[in-house]
Amino acid sequence: MKPRIASLLLFSLFALSCAFLQPTPTPPPEASSTPDPLDTSWDDRSIFKEGLVPSAQWALNELDGATVYHIELDIADNLSHVNGSEEVRYTNTESEPLTEARFRLFPNILGGKMEVANLLVNEATATPRYDLRNSLMIVPFSAPLAPGESVVIRMDFSVEVPRTVELNYGVLAYDQDVLALAHAYPMVSVFDDEGWNAEIPPQEGDVTYADASFFIVKVTAPKGVTVVASGRRVGFTEAEQTQSTVVASGPARDFYLAASPNYVETSINADGVLIRSYTTANFSEGSQSLVETAARAIKVFSERYAPYPYTELDFVSTPTLALGIEYPGMIAITSWIYDTENDFANEYLEATVAHEVGHQWFYNLVGDDQLDDPWLDESLTQFITLQYFIDTYGIAGSEEFKGSLEFRWDMIARENIPIGLPVAEYDGATYSGIVYGRGPLFFVALRDSMGQPAFDAFLKEYTQSLAWKISTPDALQSLAEKHCACDLDDIFNEWVYP
Numbered sequence: 001m002k003p004r005i006a007s008l009l010l011f012s013l014f015a016l017s018c019a020f021l022q023p024t025p026t027p028p029p030e031a032s033s034t035p036d037p038l039d040t041s042w043d044d045r046s047i048f049k050e051g052l053v054p055s056a057q058w059a060l061n062e063l064d065g066a067t068v069y070h071i072e073l074d075i076a077d078n079l080s081h082v083n084g085s086e087e088v089r090y091t092n093t094e095s096e097p098l099t100e101a102r103f104r105l106f107p108n109i110l111g112g113k114m115e116v117a118n119l120l121v122n123e124a125t126a127t128p129r130y131d132l133r134n135s136l137m138i139v140p141f142s143a144p145l146a147p148g149e150s151v152v153i154r155m156d157f158s159v160e161v162p163r164t165v166e167l168n169y170g171v172l173a174y175d176q177d178v179l180a181l182a183h184a185y186p187m188v189s190v191f192d193d194e195g196w197n198a199e200i201p202p203q204e205g206d207v208t209y210a211d212a213s214f215f216i217v218k219v220t221a222p223k224g225v226t227v228v229a230s231g232r233r234v235g236f237t238e239a240e241q242t243q244s245t246v247v248a249s250g251p252a253r254d255f256y257l258a259a260s261p262n263y264v265e266t267s268i269n270a271d272g273v274l275i276r277s278y279t280t281a282n283f284s285e286g287s288q289s290l291v292e293t294a295a296r297a298i299k300v301f302s303e304r305y306a307p308y309p310y311t312e313l314d315f316v317s318t319p320t321l322a323l324g325i326e327y328p329g330m331i332a333i334t335s336w337i338y339d340t341e342n343d344f345a346n347e348y349l350e351a352t353v354a355h356e357v358g359h360q361w362f363y364n365l366v367g368d369d370q371l372d373d374p375w376l377d378e379s380l381t382q383f384i385t386l387q388y389f390i391d392t393y394g395i396a397g398s399e400e401f402k403g404s405l406e407f408r409w410d411m412i413a414r415e416n417i418p419i420g421l422p423v424a425e426y427d428g429a430t431y432s433g434i435v436y437g438r439g440p441l442f443f444v445a446l447r448d449s450m451g452q453p454a455f456d457a458f459l460k461e462y463t464q465s466l467a468w469k470i471s472t473p474d475a476l477q478s479l480a481e482k483h484c485a486c487d488l489d490d491i492f493n494e495w496v497y498p
């Protein structure tokens with residue numbers, strides 16, 4: 001996410017994730033003869049293949065035990081109520097038996113409401129417990145689930161979408177004729193070395209921490225609305241009043257969609273990736289500039305770190321209070337940045353787009369605990385945004401963006417607060433100044449300390465070896481030390497750790 005810069009300055013929070021459903025002249029597949037994608041067997045990953053570029057398709061043969069979601073979402077005519085059903089195949093990939101599964105019901109802490117009914121575990125009725133202001137649903141198993149074993153959990157749910165953008169930057173909202181539907185399905189929590197991981201996310205940062213998963217989602221919406229969703233479209237049908245689109249997305253750490261009657265599409269094809277942007281017709285010039293920036297950023301990051309994994313990347317304009325928010329294969333950008341007649345917008349568009357595109361590498365491809373270690377996604381993404389400016393415009397052409405990093409840190413008088421704290425330990429000003437300012441400057445210092453060739457090789461191996469996994473501060477430091485054949489404790493202690 002990219003928080004905004006306060007007033008004149010920055011309020012900076014970039015947020016994150018996508019695929020998509022909609023126009024393009026693709027003819028609707030014949031409804032009768034094609035099997036329902038939601039009937040795809042749990043282990044059949046062929047439906048995801050065309051959504052991945054060839055160099056990323058290796059992931060389909062790996063990730064044993066990744067969670068598979070089959071979801072149906074029915075969006076009401078008012079675009080602010082959703083009825084859904086979800087079937088999840090969850091596999092115990094831990095080394096100990098599990099007695100329960102845990103799901104996040106994020107709308108309950110994002111200003112909306114989510115209720116779950118008809119919960120079944122392997123077809124037997126189960127009674128959940130709730131915690132964290134009903135944003136955590138604990139599903140007990142009738143017998144412990146051994147390592148390597150799987151369970152199928154089924155439920156119905158409803159979502160009321162807030163009509164304001166006051167909480168968490170408006171990631172989940174229906175406002176200004178745009179539905180931004182983030183984290184609006186029961187989402188499996190991460191089980192890591194701390195056990196089941198869940199907390200209430202602070203307002204400043206990103207909401208989720210998630211494992212790479214596979215999603216097949218059928219979205220039914222009123223006709224006349226353009227629906228843009230994570231993943232690649234694999235089915236489309238129409239009824240009298242409604243349209244239904246099926247998307248397949250994965251590996252991916254979340255599922256997101258946006259919908260509006262006012263969206264107009266702008267697209268380009270860049271090196272095998274279809275980049276689309278959706279906003280109102282009056283902002284089409286900004287939309288064009290945005291997709292061209294995204295194409296440049298994808299090229300820089302693909303060459304430097306790892307190929308962009310998907311065949312599509314979709315941008316949607318939303319009323320979010322962040323500058324932008326990342327989702328897998330999809331990015332929400334705050335609407336005003338599309339306005340080419342707004343000087344502020346012209347100033348922020350390129351950095352915001354490059355930053356959000358960067359999250360496709362650091363957040364989605366390489367995951368991390370975004371609440372405990374925000375520097376692993378936000379600070380590193382700010383650094384690679386600087387790298388984008390260097391590679392695109394040269395050192396001189398990158399000075400302005402580098403100046404914006406210094407500026408954020410200057411705003412809190414260059415306090416030596418560690419960059420490696422959890423989001424909850426910063427306030428709004430220090431979160432911006434440290435995680436988005438001092439954090440990327442740490443990576444500049446690390447690069448200068450290691451030397452460019454060793455640093456470049458380190459970051460490439462970091463990205464590729466941790467693809468679709470969860471990174472940690474230790475993993476980052478030890479890989480950097482391997483590449484410089486040196487001890488980096490001093491520089492990490494100076495910048496990162498408390």
Ligand SMILES: [Zn+2]
Nearest residue numbers: 001002014015
């Ligand atoms: Zn960000």
